[in-house]
Amino acid sequence: MTEDRRPETPAEENGTVAVFVLIGRQLKLLRERAGLNQREFGALVGYGPDLISAIERGVRTPRPEFLRRADEVLQANGMFIAVIPQVEEAMTRARTRHPEWYRGYAVLEAQAVSLHDYSTMGVLGLLQTEDYARAVFTQGHPPLDEETIEKRVADRLSRQQIFDQWPPPECSFVIEQAVLERPIGGPKVQREQLQQLLRIGRRRNVQLQVMPTGRYEHPCLDNSFTLLIPKGKEQVAYMESQGYPKLISDREEVRILAARYGIIRAQALNPHESLDLIEKMLAEQ
Missing domain, CATH: 3.30.870 (Endonuclease; Chain A)
Structure with a gap:
């Protein structure tokens, strides 16, 4: 079998994927409760619909500034702001765990x-x-x-x-x-x-x-x-x-x-x- 020489997803290598998946699920739930589709929500926070989709599925790291803006737009009462330290720690680990x-x-x-x-x-x-x-x-x-x-x-x-x-x-x-x-x-x-x-x-x-x-x-x-x-x-x-x-x-x-x-x-x-x-x-x- 041919060896797979490509890098794995950094978050999957070090176990931080669960953090991003959980945030993505919460984001999607609150967005839908607010009656917004991905394009409408993206316009409010300054991101494209492709990026919103990727964040909601846990395959793109949500930046701290995005989490602050999302918390405000979706009236999350600090839910997304509270996880910023964990996200920053996960981002640091992800950048150092490539093959x-x-x-x-x-x-x-x-x-x-x-x-x-x-x-x-x-x-x-x-x-x-x-x-x-x-x-x-x-x-x-x-x-x-x-x-x-x-x-x-x-x-x-x-x-x-x-x-x-x-x-x-x-x-x-x-x-x-x-x-x-x-x-x-x-x-x-x-x-x-x-x-x-x-x-x-x-x-x-x-x-x-x-x-x-x-x-x-x-x-x-x-x-x-x-x-x-x-x-x-x-x-x-x-x-x-x-x-x-x-x-x-x-x-x-x-x-x-x-x-x-x-x-x-x-x-x-x-x-x-x-x-x-x-x-x-x-x-x-």
Whole structure:
């Protein structure tokens, strides 16, 4: 049997999943009692419906500021505020319990003050919707069992809490146009993923760019890669090939990738043009 080299959900590894599941169930109960659907409640607390769904199912960590706002909106009388210390403790444990092969990068990513990514085959995990992530793992070969798929989806969603921290990291993402046109999971999943990219691309700390397929020249036709700067540390790079990860800390190798990324950004559409293109794609669906 092929060894599963991917990380388990951090909360499942250290037993903190019960805390998040319980909070999620209480949140759903009070939301429904208030007569709010996930979209309506999300609008009141400043979160999207996908994130509300993930929190209610216990696969996304509820941030302390979210719990304070939810307590106020749902008139929970301090119920959610009271569990903030337990949530903060669980978050600390979760950040340190990744498998050995992935732990180094996971720690650096969680500490990132600057993160830049170039994607060639699929949408970066940090930007994926839950349904897109599930489609990616479901379609992989050899096939994964349902439990493993759900663990991987939960782990991917848990990493996205980097966008909820304050101050947020400075981020830029360059995505090949072909990635946006590929209907992974079907038209509905594709549409929701494009909408997700618009939401993230409009954040003040994010610049999202599209590399048009029609470009005659291209500085990088070999692989996707990520560049990040952890707080107080030097820039590193990360890439995967056929499931094998590589964390690069050699200064010269990182310098070459950073220079290549600069050329990629220069040749891509600018952020405004890129968001306009995504909006056009949505309108044409």
